[in-house]
Amino acid sequence: MPTQDSNIERTTEYLAGILKLDPVIECDRLFSARARFLQLDSADSQPVTDLADQWNQREGLAQKISEIRIRFWREDVGCPEETLASLDCSQFPDLKHAAERLCTVAGSRQEFMQLVQDEHRDVDFAASLRKVLVAGPREAAAERDEAIDSIHDAQQLKKIKGMLRDLCESLPQVYGLETDWLDAVLRMRKRRRKNGSPVSNGGPMDFETDYIVTLVTTAVLYVLTAAAIMSVLTALSK
């Protein structure tokens, strides 16, 4: 037990670090640190004197990443690649992952912006995609759901799919960050129209059926127009 004078510093650092942890979300860290301090588990040992420093370091890094996320897409702010590269997140796997992800997007920021700002793109989905790419995991999950829910019709979906195919082709590293979700969007066929829509009042609508109906209607109109023109020409020729 750390009760001798030589262990006072170790005990102080341990307590200063552990008392700052949030037991609701950091219980695993808390009990790992306790086990190491009490030597309940000799494996996976880590000097407890580092705990307080680590906590402060982690807090600082998380704050910087959060600031980068907020300003990531602002044009008046320089490219955040350099700032991200200067962050040493090697001790914190979750932050390391976040920084690497932001770095990937930052490396293609200009190309990405040009791609999604094309006038033929779906503006809302492009905005959601921008948010998802730089948000934290929890916010990104919510944003993905919102983006899917905001797709109303076949025309919109067609625009979105076009944009995603271009993204996959020209910026595969960015597409790769969201492959699961974006592949799911590309596979989408059925969507529900918004409530109150004059077309379906919220009933299910198959995009393919919608497309075929449009094609058939157009074809019929062409045939009728052609027949009318032919009739007029025939009448005139007589």
Place this chain on the structure above:
Amino acid sequence: MTDSATPPPDWSLLPHDAEAFFGLAPGFSRRDLKQKYSRLIKVYKPEKAPVEFQKIRAAFDQLAEPLRYGESIAIRDVTPASIFGQTSEVSSERPESLDLELRSTVSSPQKTAARIRRDSPATVYQELATRAGKTPFDYYALAVLSDTLPEFNPQWFFNWLLAGLRQFPEDPALLRMLHWYLRANVSPRSIRRILLVTASTVRNDRFYSLTEPLWDELLRTSPFEEFRQTLKHCESRLQDRRLEGRVAFLMHILKPALWKADGDWIEETFRIVDEHLGQVSRATEAEMELLNALREYIAVRSTFLNGHPLRSQIDQSIHDYCCLPPPQNAPRTSNASSVWHPTAVSYWKLFRS
């Protein structure tokens, strides 16, 4: 863009953030979780990637347990400002005068951590221990500080958590601490005493979800009669008319208990589950079907084992699935003849039919 091209999941998110690992949105359901889980284990099959499978399984269990008991895992969304008492429900037994005193002496993680650098842990401990109107954070600090006292007693940590929960029965941080303590630091010899003491403090339906792993361990390591008596004593201390936790617990414990319990206990427990199943919104037909199939299987198990040697492997696989803690209940071998538990149960169903 096929499944094979899907990038691997972010393993670094485990074990801290299983929700993000599975890509789950806040407020996800058991069905959402199962969908994500199934998708991953199709790629990381237990016989091909046992290490990855075990990590996925552990993350699944971490999220599935609160869902099974109907608890909101939104506890993880508590903001730092609301931790430790600022939103906690104070026990009605708390004298009103203490609240006034609390306002003037309230401590915070930052203040206490700073004090530790000025004063000795024993001094801070003594001051907090004698303070009237302790906050939930005080109890947490006392638990942590008690580990560093010269007259160290490993039980004090647990005792301070319980003392805090007696005053603040709904405090999320103290509940989370107890949840982890009961999964990390209980020696097999102490299980019975810990269960009885916990039942005297957490006297509501949440008791079952908090203590579930201890019951699993007790059942594995002790005679069934000891398990039965302990459960009876603990339940006599609970004061909650809700049954959701109890039914979810019985459905869980029946799986291993079926292999050890006597017929009367099994019959009575099935009766309770059947009677109250409608009150448990999260109980699924599949789980009940599995329990019924297991019950039938165990009744004819000896006959089933008199046959091809493969049947012994199937039997072992079903037994491991029911009785061993995850991830040990995953398949033991990676050869082609190994059978995994759902397959084994399905095989049994085919045999039965």
